[in-house]
Amino acid sequence: MPDTVMARPADARGAPAFVRAEGLSRYFDVSPPLLNRLLEGKPRQILRAVDGIDFAIGKGETFSLVGESGCGKSTVARLMVGLYRASRGTVEFDGHDFGRMTSRRAMAPIRSRIQMIFQDPYASLNPRWRVREIIAEPIRAYKLLSGDQAINARVDELLRQVRLTPADGVKFPHEFSGGQRQRISIARALASNPEFLVCDEPTSALDVSVQAQILNLMKDLQRELGLTYLFISHNLAVVYHISDRVGVMYLGRLAEVAPARTLFRQPRHPYTRMLLDTIPDMDMTGRQRTPVAGEVPSPINPPSGCSFHPRCPFANDRCKTERPNPIQQGDALIACHGVEEGRVPDGPIGTAQAA
Amino acid sequence: MQNAPLLRVEDLKVEFPTRRGRLVAVDGVSFDIAPGEVLGVVGESGAGKSMTGSAIIGLLEPPGRIAGGSISLDGRRIDNLPYEEMRKIRGKHIGAIFQDPLTSLNPLYSVGKQLVETIETHSDLSPTQARERALALLREVGIPAPERRIDQYPHQFSGGMRQRVVIALALCANPRLIVADEPTTALDVSIQAQIIALLKRLCREHGTAVMLVTHDMGVIAETADRVAVMYAGRVAEIGPVRDVIKNPKHPYTVGLMGSIPRIGRDEERLTQIEGSMPRLTEIPTGCAFNPRCPLVFDRCLRDRPDLIDVGPFHRVSCWKYAEGVGHA
Ligand SMILES: Nc1ncnc2c1ncn2[C@@H]1O[C@H](COP(=O)(O)OP(=O)(O)OP(=O)(O)O)[C@@H](O)[C@H]1O
Ligand SMILES: Nc1ncnc2c1ncn2[C@@H]1O[C@H](COP(=O)(O)OP(=O)(O)OP(=O)(O)O)[C@@H](O)[C@H]1O
Ligand code: SF4
Ligand code: SF4
Ligand SMILES: [Mg+2]
Ligand SMILES: [Mg+2]
Numbered sequence: 001m002p003d004t005v006m007a008r009p010a011d012a013r014g015a016p017a018f019v020r021a022e023g024l025s026r027y028f029d030v031s032p033p034l035l036n037r038l039l040e041g042k043p044r045q046i047l048r049a050v051d052g053i054d055f056a057i058g059k060g061e062t063f064s065l066v067g068e069s070g071c072g073k074s075t076v077a078r079l080m081v082g083l084y085r086a087s088r089g090t091v092e093f094d095g096h097d098f099g100r101m102t103s104r105r106a107m108a109p110i111r112s113r114i115q116m117i118f119q120d121p122y123a124s125l126n127p128r129w130r131v132r133e134i135i136a137e138p139i140r141a142y143k144l145l146s147g148d149q150a151i152n153a154r155v156d157e158l159l160r161q162v163r164l165t166p167a168d169g170v171k172f173p174h175e176f177s178g179g180q181r182q183r184i185s186i187a188r189a190l191a192s193n194p195e196f197l198v199c200d201e202p203t204s205a206l207d208v209s210v211q212a213q214i215l216n217l218m219k220d221l222q223r224e225l226g227l228t229y230l231f232i233s234h235n236l237a238v239v240y241h242i243s244d245r246v247g248v249m250y251l252g253r254l255a256e257v258a259p260a261r262t263l264f265r266q267p268r269h270p271y272t273r274m275l276l277d278t279i280p281d282m283d284m285t286g287r288q289r290t291p292v293a294g295e296v297p298s299p300i301n302p303p304s305g306c307s308f309h310p311r312c313p314f315a316n317d318r319c320k321t322e323r324p325n326p327i328q329q330g331d332a333l334i335a336c337h338g339v340e341e342g343r344v345p346d347g348p349i350g351t352a353q354a355a
Numbered sequence: 356m357q358n359a360p361l362l363r364v365e366d367l368k369v370e371f372p373t374r375r376g377r378l379v380a381v382d383g384v385s386f387d388i389a390p391g392e393v394l395g396v397v398g399e400s401g402a403g404k405s406m407t408g409s410a411i412i413g414l415l416e417p418p419g420r421i422a423g424g425s426i427s428l429d430g431r432r433i434d435n436l437p438y439e440e441m442r443k444i445r446g447k448h449i450g451a452i453f454q455d456p457l458t459s460l461n462p463l464y465s466v467g468k469q470l471v472e473t474i475e476t477h478s479d480l481s482p483t484q485a486r487e488r489a490l491a492l493l494r495e496v497g498i499p500a501p502e503r504r505i506d507q508y509p510h511q512f513s514g515g516m517r518q519r520v521v522i523a524l525a526l527c528a529n530p531r532l533i534v535a536d537e538p539t540t541a542l543d544v545s546i547q548a549q550i551i552a553l554l555k556r557l558c559r560e561h562g563t564a565v566m567l568v569t570h571d572m573g574v575i576a577e578t579a580d581r582v583a584v585m586y587a588g589r590v591a592e593i594g595p596v597r598d599v600i601k602n603p604k605h606p607y608t609v610g611l612m613g614s615i616p617r618i619g620r621d622e623e624r625l626t627q628i629e630g631s632m633p634r635l636t637e638i639p640t641g642c643a644f645n646p647r648c649p650l651v652f653d654r655c656l657r658d659r660p661d662l663i664d665v666g667p668f669h670r671v672s673c674w675k676y677a678e679g680v681g682h683a
Contacts, residue, residue, distance in 0.1 A: 241622070280571065282576050
């Protein structure tokens, strides 16, 4: 477990961290049942979904995580809102460490200040409740207001904030389109006056035109309310658009963390560069995208050393044995022996990325 | 487009009888696809993309039915064939690829058995020859060590590998046309790039015509020769992919293109098309896009626009481009 906990500002502007993860890990026991293990002599199997990551988010900042399916993005999201307990490491929110808090009561003072928005707005809304009740629920649960009149006024305000109308409050979720349902879940998330929103693929199930509406809304709300976002998406163009800084995950670890523009203009880590090469060329520059060779290995027995080494064109013996630690390079943090040793040439690996 | 079309869809209409009346999901759609050509089909969810695809492969789920127009493959009508005859054509001349590879694969049979069976139904190859062909197909779609993989079951393959198997299955009979409905939507971008490269290569090498339905303009941009943009059951715009992407004409396409975030383009806000696509029960008279259109004028509320030529092979259904109206 490398403890590369560096005292560093949360972002390029030097703002202090509002949210911070340090050495954050979450392991899942995916062993076969005990009896099988005894009879078949099978060992315990531990899946390292998140395996020692560090990042910090400044107040009012949007920090995004990208990476292929299964790299641990949603697990980080759940750790950051206290839905999972950390196996190791810490999660700090405004000075409170809650990574390993066990009881709901211990979480209570900060619970309402952190909210989450999910990919599937439909699954996260109770179909039998009217929209007004759905949005009022956190207000009642956290006892933020009392009296129907005050609560109703607040719900009206929230509906307007997400560009719906108070009249929509009497309807049921199924009467809305996918984009409108996502607005309802945003309104509910905002009901407890949170300061930190964790958004796990909030637009992945939506049409691009609806996605644009939601992304615009999220940016407006951030400006109006000073929200801090942890944003998760596998869509790199969406991430470029919404983020101040981006972390690239691979098999439960952070390969590279950099300001969005730096990352997309000048990707340094070989994995980041491969990932960018897979983006379809919307601007029709004639660039062929280079399909990534191979697939993500299993996180149960990840490759030794740098877990990207079986797919990396720059892998050498050190990469196969020693796990690279994140190292500051300009305004980016990069975990790669090759970059550290200066043997990974600058510039794109395959062909030019959109600049 | 110089070749005679392989697939011709003319004025296709698909409807659903419901208790509250007939719902028209596809309303007068026309396009054709030449051999070796990829036609991309994009559009809002519910626009009728999948219904159009299902009508072509003859797999509309009842009570959905073709209520008008025609579909011809190689000059032969296929929309009015008896079920058995259509089933044969589907197996032999049309391959289908869907978003979820598991809908096309039987979990109880090994991948090899499914391939061999399909090959045997559509050729006179002996079992040994059929197995040889199955191996060759798996190799062609990029399954490493096919000799080891052929006897495995679908659940033993990753999502991207499964989709390759489905493509191999769709290729068994050397189809002339492939209808691919969101074939990469469930896959990671990295795997998506591999599948798209594969489809393109097959199309080029075998002269297969492909109808590629997707939400992803990026996939269209790099794969399709032409693109049809659908809105509320109709084709809003159709043309060479470069023209439609770089120089969209229909106000819906213009909004759609502006709403897609691009890497390297620093914009505070994305273009936003207000509102949402109407439900089938609430399609307005005149142009279906009129409640959301920034350029709407009186004629749009009254008459329904049909496709109008705006350039070589580029057609748009919008009154703005009709003769004498709004010509800049
Ligand atoms: N509760 C759990 N029990 C066991 N394994 C889990 C659990 N939750 C997640 N995993 C595993 O942890 C790894 C990371 O999963 P996670 O859902 O965080 O990935 P992700 O990056 O969000 O992927 P996607 O892009 O597909 O949503 C995966 O291998 C997953 O199978
Ligand atoms: N069984 C049915 N009865 C009534 N309407 C239906 C039925 N099946 C589909 N529809 C409607 O037909 C229309 C066209 O659906 P279709 O599946 O073709 O859309 P699509 O463009 O493929 O959308 P998506 O991008 O979401 O896949 C939709 O409005 C849908 O609600
Ligand atoms: S550490 Fe080695 S294997 Fe890993 S990304 Fe860098 S060069 Fe490649
Ligand atoms: S016909 Fe009228 S309403 Fe429809 S897209 Fe054209 S200008 Fe807009
Ligand atoms: Mg996830
Ligand atoms: Mg569809």
